[in-house]
Amino acid sequence: MNKLLRVVQQAAALVTVALALPQVATAQTAERRSSIGVNLSALQYQGEISNDYWKFSNSRYAPGVAINQYLGRGIDLNTQLFYGEFTGRRNSRTYFTTTVVNANLGFKLKLNNGWALKEDALIQPYLLVGSGWTYASRAGAFDSARITQEKGYIDLMGAAGFNLRLGPGVGLFVQTGQHLPLNANLDGSPEKQTPNWSDRFLQHQIGLTFNLGQAPDSDEDGVQDRLDMCPSTPPAVPVNERGCPLDSDSDGVPDYQDSCPGEAGKAEFNGCPDADDDGVMDSDDACPNTAGRAELRGCPDADNDNITDEEDQCPDTPAGAEVDAKGCPVKPAAAPAAPAAPAVPSTDTDNDGVANDVDRCPSSAGPASNKGCPEVKPETWQRLHEATKFISFELNKATLLPSSFATLDDIVQILTDYPDYTLSIAGHTDSKGPAAYNLRLSRERAAAARTYMLSKGVAENRIELRGYGARHPIASNTAEAGRAQNRRVEFNLFLTGDPNAAQVKYGREPVLPTTVPARRAKAAPARKPTIRRAPVRKAAPKKVARPAAPAKAKAAVRPATPTPKTAVKKPVPAPPRR
Missing domain, CATH: 2.40.160.20 (Porin)
Incomplete structure (x- = not known):
């Protein structure tokens, strides 16, 4: 055995x-x-x-x-x-x-x-x-x-x-x-x-x-390596039966990288569309169906006078002519009756071909079509557009997360590179929650970004902010992915002195609802009992004889009567000052 x-x-x-x-x-x-x-x-x-x-x-x-x-x-x-x-x-x-x-x-x-x-x-x-x-x-x-x-x-x-x-x-x-x-x-x-x-x-x-054992799956997407057409898919990204990330709109940009997964777009715009192929994606394009210029938010300007064709009442202005806000040439002033003084030769400090007296940026060279100011480079517009994706805040607060600082530092550098431009900051939210709360939160978040950049030395008059709440979504608010896109802070440049870029795009900023402080002031009448008790205290020590008491009491009360009236009237103007 x-x-x-x-x-x-x-x-x-x-x-x-x-x-x-x-x-x-x-x-x-x-x-x-x-x-x-x-x-x-x-x-x-x-x-x-x-x-x-x-x-x-x-x-x-x-x-x-x-x-x-x-x-x-x-x-x-x-x-x-x-x-x-x-x-x-x-x-x-x-x-x-x-x-x-x-x-x-x-x-x-x-x-x-x-x-x-x-x-x-x-x-x-x-x-x-x-x-x-x-x-x-x-x-x-x-x-x-x-x-x-x-x-x-x-x-x-x-x-x-x-x-x-x-x-x-x-x-x-x-x-x-x-x-x-x-x-x-x-x-x-x-x-x-x-x-x-x-x-x-x-x-x-x-x-x-x-x-x-188990068939090898390097990217852990549930599709075997020998059948996986995209073997390097990032973790947790939904894939199809071939192991490739889902692309709902079939535009070549996978959904997890597509900012507009429901619309076919271009890779350079993270999958968002540019219907008129003018280099400005539709969500930023004020004229999405007509090719135009990036600095005019995608709207056309046939005569290059920096006034969009839609607003230009003189669309055939000669090149280089000075125009007014309607796009029409500025008429020269009538010659004086008296003999004119010897003409003073016009100067052109920046040698850009635009005289100082009509040059909006006399110290910075730029084309006449841009009022003598430097044109913003396309890559700079792209940096401003991309910046909104990297600005983050604490949940339901206007407190910037540290991950936002590098992007804001980059925008500070852009302001340094373009001293003749002013920065527009527009805050937006999704539709969840009360409209008044969202409006206030959007403005406070825009203000937080502005405060940070002011702390870096930017002049206060070079940054303007607007808050629009949930009024201008760029995606559907019915799904979390759309709401995440709608919670954003947008940055744009415009020539100092021109209308604010956000206001041109979205209209005037909605007025924040205000509470009426007068309701809180209604608690003031509680002081009246203390005023009325004062005459009683004064009359008590003067009790000499019972018959004289009423007359003295009346005399004591009558002088005191104006006092409460005056005390009540004084707080009335206070609420408007709060």
Whole structure:
């Protein structure tokens, strides 16, 4: 029995090695690298005493396990272990019962190797060759002589079978194999000239295999790497069946990067549309269906006089002509009746071709079309547009988060680069909550951004702010993604002295609702009792005679009467000053 224990330990060692092999070969295949199977075997013995080959009525059934490790498209490493017994009887004096424990390690040669059959073929034939160890514990008699023995033998085996693929994780296999335990004497026959393989047995198996492990998925999006067309998708980003981020509007910008996921747009505008292709996205374009100039918020200006065609009452003004707010040439003043003084030559300090007397920016060179002022570069407009995405506040507060500081510092630098321009800050909110609260919050947030930039040395008169609450959404307020876009602070530049850019775009700033302090002042009449008690206190010490008391009381009360009137009238003007 001690020998049996040692053999079981050896078999367990083989199983441990087989289980460890999947860890070693992990990187050698694309997916589902290992499998484990459970099976039932029909064992058929052949020797000197009896021959049960292919006699299924005489078969002995044995449970077993098999472990398979993928090595390549055409070869696997296979380990099998089973426990069973053989019996035979020649007569009442010659019989045996032999218990066997068998463990084998071999190579499975697969025909579903990609050449003969596909790897995921429904039926997957194979051949199996290997070697192992058979331990036999025999009991019985030969011609009435006891033949008890425990011994182990080297076992050679070969088998053929096929696996029926039931799915990506499970299969049904059928296999028949021949075992040749060398020099084995399984039936106890005393014959001395027994060949090395005279005692042998067939093993017919049927069982289930279960594939272990998980197909590799580098970006953890639920799509296997071999099927993933976008293997580097960021974590937690929704993907389609090909592993690529969703793109609802099919504009080539994935939803998680698309600021306008419901409208097809351009990559340079983070997926937002620019219907007229003028370089100004529709949400910022005051004329979204007509190509125009970026500095005029996308509106056209045919005569380049810096007045949009819609507002230009003289659309054919010659180039370089000075125009008024309606786009019409400024008429020269009438010549004086008296002889004119000698003309003073006009000066052009910045040498931009625009005389100082008509140059809005005499110290900074710029084209006449921009009133002699430097034009803002397209990339600067883009920086201002992008800035709104990086300005963040504490929840339901106007307190800037530190992540906003770098963006505001960049805008301070833009103001330094364009000293002739004024910055417009417009605050917006989503539609959740009372309108009055949202209006106040939008203005306070714009004010917070302004305060920060003033602390960096920007002059107060160079930054103007407006708060519009939830009146001008750029996305739907029905979903959180849209509300997040609507909560924003917008930045824009306009020439100092021109109308505020936010007011031109959105109209006049709504008036903040104010509470009437007079309601709080109604508590003031509580002072009247104290005023009325004063005459009573004065009259009390002067009680000389009962008849004189009423007259004195009246005299005491009458002078006191104007006092409460005056005291009540004085607080009335106070509420307007709060």
